[in-house]
Amino acid sequence: MVRILGIPAGNGSIRLYELNRREGPEEDTMYDLIGDIHGYADELTNLLEQLGYEFTGGSYRHPSRKVIFLGDFIDRGPKIRQVLEIVRPMVEGGHALSVLGNHELNALAFHTEDRDAPGVYLRPRTTANIKQHIATLDQLSSEELRSHLDWFRTIPLWLELDGLRAVHACWDEPSMHRIANGCSLHDGLTDDFLHDACRKGARLFEPVEIVLKGKEGKLPSGMSFADKDGHVRTEIRTRWYLEARGRTYRTYALQSNEIDCDLELDESVIAAARPYPEEAKPVFFGHYWLSAPHPAVLAHNVACLDFSVAKDGFLCAYRWNGEKTLKNENFVWSSKTSTNLGKLEIHRKSGQEPFRLENNRLDAKLLEFWQWSSSDLVSNALRGVLAEYIVGLAMGCLDKVREEWDAVDLEWKTEDDRTIRIEVKSAAYLQSWDQKKLSSIIFDIAPKRSWDAKTNVIANEPKRSSDVYVFCLLHHDDKTTVDPLDLSQWSFFAVSTKRIHHEFETQQRISLRTLKNIHGEAFAFADLKPRVLGASNG
Numbered sequence: 001m002v003r004i005l006g007i008p009a010g011n012g013s014i015r016l017y018e019l020n021r022r023e024g025p026e027e028d029t030m031y032d033l034i035g036d037i038h039g040y041a042d043e044l045t046n047l048l049e050q051l052g053y054e055f056t057g058g059s060y061r062h063p064s065r066k067v068i069f070l071g072d073f074i075d076r077g078p079k080i081r082q083v084l085e086i087v088r089p090m091v092e093g094g095h096a097l098s099v100l101g102n103h104e105l106n107a108l109a110f111h112t113e114d115r116d117a118p119g120v121y122l123r124p125r126t127t128a129n130i131k132q133h134i135a136t137l138d139q140l141s142s143e144e145l146r147s148h149l150d151w152f153r154t155i156p157l158w159l160e161l162d163g164l165r166a167v168h169a170c171w172d173e174p175s176m177h178r179i180a181n182g183c184s185l186h187d188g189l190t191d192d193f194l195h196d197a198c199r200k201g202a203r204l205f206e207p208v209e210i211v212l213k214g215k216e217g218k219l220p221s222g223m224s225f226a227d228k229d230g231h232v233r234t235e236i237r238t239r240w241y242l243e244a245r246g247r248t249y250r251t252y253a254l255q256s257n258e259i260d261c262d263l264e265l266d267e268s269v270i271a272a273a274r275p276y277p278e279e280a281k282p283v284f285f286g287h288y289w290l291s292a293p294h295p296a297v298l299a300h301n302v303a304c305l306d307f308s309v310a311k312d313g314f315l316c317a318y319r320w321n322g323e324k325t326l327k328n329e330n331f332v333w334s335s336k337t338s339t340n341l342g343k344l345e346i347h348r349k350s351g352q353e354p355f356r357l358e359n360n361r362l363d364a365k366l367l368e369f370w371q372w373s374s375s376d377l378v379s380n381a382l383r384g385v386l387a388e389y390i391v392g393l394a395m396g397c398l399d400k401v402r403e404e405w406d407a408v409d410l411e412w413k414t415e416d417d418r419t420i421r422i423e424v425k426s427a428a429y430l431q432s433w434d435q436k437k438l439s440s441i442i443f444d445i446a447p448k449r450s451w452d453a454k455t456n457v458i459a460n461e462p463k464r465s466s467d468v469y470v471f472c473l474l475h476h477d478d479k480t481t482v483d484p485l486d487l488s489q490w491s492f493f494a495v496s497t498k499r500i501h502h503e504f505e506t507q508q509r510i511s512l513r514t515l516k517n518i519h520g521e522a523f524a525f526a527d528l529k530p531r532v533l534g535a536s537n538g
Contacts, residue, residue: 035305039077071101175207244273387426394528407450428474491522
């Protein structure tokens with residue numbers, strides 16, 4: 001049997017209960033515990049692969065082991081969406097367990113309105129709190145954010161398994177007892193629970209702070225230090241697992257900042273301490289932004305796995321094999337990628353993304369750049385991109401973001417599961433500049449040494465890589481009424497690439513007259529899909 005404390009039960013409440021362990025290989029499952037990730041997906045991928053996990057069936061998995069994530073998936077880093085796309089399927093697919101981090105709880109509070117103060121949120125939207133959460137707000141769409149916030153509500157605040165314990169910051173059983181009662185009362189991590197846990201002075205505020213953020217001790221009057229973000233602090237994070245009596249502020253602080261204070265601890269700090277029992281099963285946690293050239297255990301049964309991946313550190317794991325005494329040789333870590341020169345992963349933008357100066361939002365959005373740079377739809381360069389979009393719109397193949405230098409402009413998956421590669425060319429009678437006469441219609445058909453975005457290989461010889469050429473003519477010839485968004489002002493021709501080869505071999509360009517000689521008259525937007533399909537069969 002596996003006893004798990006802090007897992008949401010079927011009705012969403014958190015309570016102690018028993019899970020029946022499966023017979024067979026599941027009986028010997030061991031765990032790899034991973035510390036705070038904070039949006040560093042490349043480091044997470046590297047670490048999982050170092051640990052022997054393979055991506056298959058929609059998530060990373062291992063034939064005989066599971067991951068335990070220690071929370072703090074979001075905020076700070078550059079690839080928050082990708083981290084969630086790795087972690088969440090692993091947990092939901094049964095290949096990992098997780099505990100809630102304080103950043104996930106902060107996000108829930110940031111997006112939950114205080115029912116007693118309309119327009120105010122449980123985590124106040126101060127400049128500092130927005131700055132801490134801004135990377136998540138910028139990288140996730142509203143729909144993605146809502147979905148992940150709902151998922152955060154299902155994550156337990158701690159785990160107690162056969163042989164080990166996991167929590168984000170501090171294993172403190174009196175606090176856990178109060179939280180468990182609160183979750184039972186409020187039916188899990190509901191809005192009622194959040195109101196009781198995220199407002200100072202509420203019943204669950206202190207125990208949740210302890211479990212997810214650790215215990216703190218107030219420095220002597222007049223003393224302070226600057227934390228990792230430059231904020232002035234007058235309290236230290238404590239080594240809660242140790243006996244406090246007889247220690248100084250310097251030796252009892254658990255943080256990367258050196259505390260220059262050798263005074264003995266105040267009695268109030270000592271009174272709040274509950275040392276972790278030496279005979280207890282090993283406990284793993286993150287949260288503390290430790291700084292060291294390599295990880296090491298804090299006590300024979302205590303390990304912190306947060307080594308500041310979001311600030312020049314590394315992502316850290318511990319490979320647990322059932323031992324009661326933890327070993328330094330079982331740490332595994334992945335340094336932050338500093339020279340990743342691989343292909344950028346491009347995601348579709350909404351236009352609402354703000355410009356930033358470091359972590360500060362500027363009063364300018366991406367949409368305003370688009371309006372500034374892309375309003376002249378008649379210009380040669382932008383008209384060509386617009387023509388690709390119009391053809392993709394007709395074919396229904398705009399799911400991917402445009403590849404600037406790919407071998408072909410569009411790939412269309414047909415109903416019979418064929419992939420038709422389409423090259424789009426455009427021309428127009430009208431130009432943006434002052435014209436003396438209407439432009440002659442000439443289309444480019446030159447073979448080219450194409451670059452394949454999938455393989456990152458440039459072809460040795462010039463060739464035409466598509467199956468079909470679609471020629472798009474903005475035929476409207478009145479500058480007072482021209483509107484490239486009016487698709488009735490466009491005409492289209494679809495010709496198989498084989499026909500282009502046969503008729504023109506290595507010829508560079510063709511005129512409208514020549515195109516009509518091999519194609520016939522143009523067709524309208526509504527006929528694009530069947531005509532492209534017909535050309536592909538020719």
